Amino acid sequence: MKAMALKEALDQVRATTPLLHCITNYVTVNDCANAVLGCGGSPIMSDEVLDVEDITTICGGLVLNIGTLNANTIQGMRKAASRATELGHPIVLDPVGAGASALRTETASELLDEYGVSIIRGNMSEVKALAGASSSTRGVDVDPSDAVSDENLVASAQFAKGVAARTGAVVAITGVIDIVADAAHAFAIRNGSPLMGKITGAGCMLSCITGAYAAANPGSLLEAALAAVAGMGVCGQIAAARMEPADGNGSFRTYLLDAIYNLQGDVLEQRAALDKI
Amino acid sequence: MKAMALKEALDQVRATTPLLHCITNYVTVNDCANAVLGCGGSPIMSDEVLDVEDITTICGGLVLNIGTLNANTIQGMRKAASRATELGHPIVLDPVGAGASALRTETASELLDEYGVSIIRGNMSEVKALAGASSSTRGVDVDPSDAVSDENLVASAQFAKGVAARTGAVVAITGVIDIVADAAHAFAIRNGSPLMGKITGAGCMLSCITGAYAAANPGSLLEAALAAVAGMGVCGQIAAARMEPADGNGSFRTYLLDAIYNLQGDVLEQRAALDKI
């Protein structure tokens, strides 16, 4: 992956202001909307089955985040995903808490199987649950035994490539070390900050940003996911560097949004710590 | 409009702490609640059809924001609007995304036609869609071709007055230049900051603040809307002036809430850039 591709992917978001349809949980939805605006997109949230078809139609991409599923929202997700698939819009699936409940695991799996999901973005426990490969869980956090490390990096990359091959989606598994892979290539990204796990929504925001990048770069989904994931990691580092002694996760959240808003392509290029595995 | 009327409208909110019933979208609801508290009101959020009648009854005003409509919420909106109309409470309608989907356009139109809406607060694309005058849309943002400018200011004011005449509501169309009108008078407001379009919820917050102003000044709805809209613009300018180089839309959101909280009547009076058209 040439660094230039990351910059181009980012610049394309800011140049085109893609409309992004987000069906996402009510916990972090405000941060998701501000993150999409900050990265250069324009978010619309809509989950009602009677509304989603019209909204998806005017957008350039769709994000499905199952963080606070309910029966009505599932209907909305299906209808939106069906329409987005029909229109060839990129779909990002964030399987929040897959493995933590049957409803989450089954809904995420159904969405993946039935519709044209372009990118899966989750932590390793969630992606394993989605792949039928694990039953351990720490709720919405990664189970420590699943975390990607230098020791299991090659195996983790193989796993990600396997999921990509089976599903046809780009797979973005984020954690201390992020992995982004399609069926043929896998990359490790070593940006980010431990503080990102101390706020709610860093993963949800990233999934929405990934949706904006994909909507602006529909022909280069691997590059779009790499730029979004590396960019979020760089923003986490920039935000962490602003922390003062009295600051905590309240300030970090603000700084992270600020960093997303201010991130420029050349900074992303210089700071992205990205290796082919 | 004498500047003093703006100060009086603001002071009346802080003096009476009006209870405000908000049925609003889950994206920006937290900022809406903090904005209402900041301007001097007391918000209650309730959308369940079994709950809304009791809640509206103890409040002094109602805000209906269709940003994340669903079938249940629509039922709640109808029941609350019916009760508020019966009680003569001011109702503010925010037609978020009208024009972007049939459900949104139809629901907003129905609420406007069937209940005693006192103030409509939206961007020009939304108000045009509500008035049956346009089909262009940029989702929840104004379509550039609809934006109020010096060139189309008189025509825009005429349009706003026409909508006010037909509906009996005060019309507040916000953008780079804001227009606030009743059937007989129209005003242009040139406060605000481009940063307000870079956060989610500036419009939703304004609609809720307008509801608080209307609830505290039920006999002077035009003045209430003018004070709320001009006040929000002034707050946007105050917030923008606090921005440091590393700040982005995360910090701007915080600064905007801070400015709403600290806004005093004399500052509003001095800084409101308000012209009769």
Added chain:
Amino acid sequence: MKAMALKEALDQVRATTPLLHCITNYVTVNDCANAVLGCGGSPIMSDEVLDVEDITTICGGLVLNIGTLNANTIQGMRKAASRATELGHPIVLDPVGAGASALRTETASELLDEYGVSIIRGNMSEVKALAGASSSTRGVDVDPSDAVSDENLVASAQFAKGVAARTGAVVAITGVIDIVADAAHAFAIRNGSPLMGKITGAGCMLSCITGAYAAANPGSLLEAALAAVAGMGVCGQIAAARMEPADGNGSFRTYLLDAIYNLQGDVLEQRAALDKI
């Protein structure tokens, strides 16, 4: 109550990272999640009846907050409460707006009567409504005539002990002076800041933090509630001390989350202003 017990309760949260199932309103849910993370817990939000049983099962405690009740959520609350009761998990009930509508009063009462509620956390108007002792209300704020003061402190403590005796729950009534009581003991806490009433969600955040403390200290629920309530008050004071002239409730919210994140047991011990009544 020895101060050391407060420190131990706090340290236990940070040492064990309890998973906490929160069914809470969509207004303040983001702040609740960040507050739980900040105090050392791990929150999961889930309200769908098909999801809650699995989620409660993997957690160590449950919070039921009725701030934006709807018919579906009530079903979810019942199922989650039933399962948590079965498993012996601590349940915190936050009766937001009890007294303001029949639905809220009845739902809160039913949850209290039918399931094993461990801790009730509300303002005095809400707890009175729950106890069938009052019909006055200021929506989601305490009615001034209900506020705990030096004048009515002994009577208020008696009332709290009475509710605790009848329900078997620890009762935490928060306001200018907080009261925390079980059937045998009552304590007054004089920490906090008036700014806590100027943001939405200080009470909701406290209920979730209380849930995290209870989940980490299931055998010492009175101490858990005391540590959570006193800790929140200390955090309010720390946050208030950071306020600059241009700051308002936007910044205060951030500072409050920061303080929760940074609170250490020895600071809690030194600053908790706690008296046996």
